Structures are given as C-alpha cells and as structure tokens.
Amino acid sequence: MNYDSPYLHPDKEALSREELEALQLQRLQKTVKHCMNSPFYKKRFEEMGLKPEDIKTLDDVRKLPFTTKQDLRDTYPFGIASVPLSECVRLHSSSGTTGNPTVILHTQKDLDEWANAVARCLWMVGLRPDDVFQNSSGYGMFTGGLGFQYGAERLGMLTVPAAAGNTLRQIKFITDFGTTALHAVPSYVTRLYEVMHEKGIDPRKDTKLRVLAIGAEPHSEEQRQRIEQMLGVKAYNSFGMSEMCGPGVAFECKEQNGLHFWEDYYIVEIVNPDTLEPVPDGEIGELVLTTLNREAMPLIRYRTRDLTRVLGRTCPCGRNHVRLDRMRGRSDDMIVLRGVNIFPIQIEKILMQYPELGSNYLITLTTDDDNDNMTVEVEIAEFADDYGMLQNLTKQVTRALKDEILLTPHVKLVPKGSLPVSEGKAVRVVDKRKVYQ
Amino acid sequence: MTIHQLSVFIENKSGTLLQVLQSLKEANIQIIASTIADTQEYGIYRIICSQPAKAYLLLKEDGINVVLSEVFAIELDNYPGRAAQAIQLFSSSGISINYMYSFLLHGKGILVFRTNDSEKTREVIANNHLSFVEEEQLNEIAE
Structure with missing residues (x-):
C-alpha cells in the first residue's frame, strides 16, 4: 500500500475514457448474460425479443428495459436474484413504509467489491490506515452502517462502529479515541456540534477530526460549508443507495466539484423522467444506473428517481469517472405548490444563510380555505431579548424565501429543540393538503 | 442598580411555558416576578428569580433558548x-x-x-x- 498514491486502485481509477468504456462494455455483456439466470430479467428480455448477443456497443444499453422500485416490490423478496439463494450471504431490506419492502441480496464477492468501492472513496479523500474512522450510521438493515464499516476496515483504518444516536457517547469516542474521520448524516453533524458546544468542547482544538463523510440525506452546499466551519474539517458528499449496495456508489474527490460515480461498477445515464430519453450533459434529469459487477442481483437501468446532471467526464484529480452534481432532490420529494415546483433544498439553502437560525427546519403544506399554503418552521440558534429583532428576522427570511421559490411562505421561528430531532434521517416536509379525489 | 433577568424564547403552544417552569422547579429556583406579552406565535418570557446565573445555566443545559441580561x-x-x-x-x-x-x-x-x-x-x-x-x-x- 503506497500511502502517497492518490489512488487506491490505480488500474481502475486512472483509466482513460476509452479504456473505461471498453471495460464497461465487457462487463455489461457479461452482466446481461448473467441476468438470464434471473427469472425476472429472463422473462422480460424474452418478451422484448432481446438476446445477450444484441449488446454490441455501450450505447446498446438503451435497448435494455428499465427497472423500477415497483419491480423490486413486485418480485419481493427474491424474484430478481440471478444466483441461487445458497450462494448469497447477506440481504439488506428497506423499511417498506409505502408497500412491500425492497430486498437486495449479496454474495460474498458482492460484499468484497462493495467494501473495495467504499475503501476507494475514503482513500480518495485522503484517509489512510493510520486514521481513526467513526461511523455514526445506524447498523443493521441501513446500508450506511455495515457499508462504511467494511470499507473502512478494508482500507485498514481503526474503526469505531459507534452507530446512530447517544450523542454524548459519540463525543466521548471522538475525543478519547482520537477520531480523525467521521461518517454521519448532515443533520446529525449539526446536532453533534451543538452538544459539543454546550459541553464546552471546541472541535477544532479538542478533537482530531479532519475529514467528514456526509450523505444519505439531501443537503445544500451552504450546509456543507457550515459543517466544515463548525468542526474545522473537510466534508465530502457521499452518494449511495441500498439498491446499488449502499454507500460507495459515488463520492466527491478533494476538488469537491461533483461526485465521481465509479464507472467500472456502474453505467451512468441521465434521462428525461417523462420521455426516458437521454439528456445532454449539463441538463438535469433522472439518474439511471446499471450494475456492472454484481453477482447476486444485477440491476439493469435502475431508475433511481434522483435528479442530477453531468458536470464533466474529466477532473483535475486525474480520475475520468463521470462527475455528477449533488442530487437536486428526488423526483418524488419535489413540492408542487400552486403550480410552482419547489425543492426543499432550495429552502434549506436560504435558511442556512442566517446565523441566527439553527439547522432544523420543517416545511408543512396545508389547505386553508381552499388555498394551499406553505409554513416553514425553523429553530432559532441565537436570540436577543428584542421583539423588533425577531420580527425583522422573520420578515427578512420570508422575503429571501419568496425570491427563491416565488411564493410567500409563512415563516415561523420556533425554539431550539421543538422540531422533531433526527438521529436518523430528518423529516423535512409534511404534506397535510386536501387531496381531491 | 440593575438586576439579572432571564429571557426565554417560547413558542405560543400549550405546554411550552410549563417546560421552563418545571426546569426551574427542579432546581429549587424561586420566581419573583415574570411577564409575557401576548403575540401570535412566539413570546419572550421574562423572569426575575433567585439565583439567576444558576437558573440560566440550567435552562441552557436543558436546550432552552435563554439569554441572561441586566x-x-x-x-x-x-x-x-x-x-x-x-x-x-x-x-x-x-x-x-x-x-x-x-x-x-x-x-x-x-x-x-x-x-x-x-x-x-x-x-x-x-x-x-x-x-x-x-x-x-x-x-x-x-x-
């Protein structure tokens, strides 16, 4: 292991575009052939009259059918698997709050490759075996726990599997064990900081933290910068989804200019969510992923529902793996209010500009007298005993939000700690509008 | 010529005032005078009490938005x-x-x-x- 190398896997990370695409084609052909072992894909390919030999170029990926979350639900639990269950060693399942849960199966090789991908991400942002990595993700079914755990171990770091919650204990681990790198959801990082602050711990002086991996919930550039300033660290955006293993699908490099999607593992397409046709680089569309090295459960053209765009296919860091913009929200968390499309992240971006405001906020949509309205509740961080100042703040925030989302929301300042605190994923939107049937 | 006053930011919602009062009660802090204006959504609850510095730290520890002033x-x-x-x-x-x-x-x-x-x-x-x-x-x- 060469500590000075910027790459953990130079033979994969430093490929030219041509080499990368040749590798992708070879792996795609193998994947499609392997999918004929999956009852689900075999049937679907046959219905379309598609044979593995039809995949001759990388563009032929467009001949393949899309796979949706609904397909995963319909084939629950094991209907998409391409290997017998006896070859699988683990499954991860979603909570399934909106119907059947989704299940993803893994062979031992899948788990090894997953750990390699996560290790590659962590190496990319400068972590080395002499770092101490604390993982504040929930373990168990949530892939952010075991995914980062095995990846960090694969890299060779000392790992602290702290799991979610128990903030005081997290802080004790950070200070006692000399944690240098932490993985957590952004809303929880803010919580950690607040508690450190209350306990008189200055993360810049009293901890060795230097790198944060943040992900699993959409966050704005402003929130990242706030985290970096609060803790005195570099914070890198992590992208993962359980359907694609979990974390390790994409990660920012030190340039912090987009997420590198590992194209030796995935074919990345950005399509118009309505027409399903590809959109040109730079245009926002839905991210579609095809797995290239999965054994247990390859997924073909999986519609992630995440909206993003291609930023570039080269990078000063030397990696030619496609760079995508941070997720612009999911196509299903977009708020349509009085005909205006609004992403919660737009609102967050504005709120984060005010130091008087905390990081917790809640958007509530209601129908009052047949008018749909938006209320934005936001916790205050600092306040002065001055009604005038509070009123002014409310006014300023309301105006700034109106400039951004073109509607005037009702802004409500609330005390610290009064919004649902998220030690897991934060609830940001509550829709109480009347549904007309 | 001046005394300490606690100002607590509270939401105009049932139970929020009680939360503050419970915290003070548990620490055996006695309220001598207090006032709260009637506003739409939030209010500043101003309190003169015994041991204001102790009360301030205590409320802060309980995660309450509070300022201590003269x-x-x-x-x-x-x-x-x-x-x-x-x-x-x-x-x-x-x-x-x-x-x-x-x-x-x-x-x-x-x-x-x-x-x-x-x-x-x-x-x-x-x-x-x-x-x-x-x-x-x-x-x-x-x-």
Missing part, C-alpha cells in the same frame, strides 16, 4: 402617582422605556425596566437619588 430595578414608595413622578424624570431626559413591569417587595413597588439608553438612565437614577434593588435582597426573600 435590567433596571428601582424601588418606589407605594402611593398613587409615585410611578408617574419617577417616569417623568426619565422622559424629561429624553429616555424611552422599551418595556416595564412591576411587583411588590416588602410593601414597596419595584419597577423593572429596560431603556434605550442605559448610561443616561444610570445618571438619572443616581442624580435623583432613586432607591434601587440589589440582587441579594431578592435572594433573601427567596430563602
């Missing part, structure tokens, strides 16, 4: 027109009162207030020999 507290004989006399002194010096509330202590009226000009207010109180309350007196009555 307010003027002058002591007036309890008869009609006394408050008017006192306030006249301030207004004739061009001082405006941001907010004010009052309570009785040993038969005397105590006016608690904040003004737009603390320096000038101090001068007026001193030059006119107005009596004022010391924090120790408040801690005494709480015992």
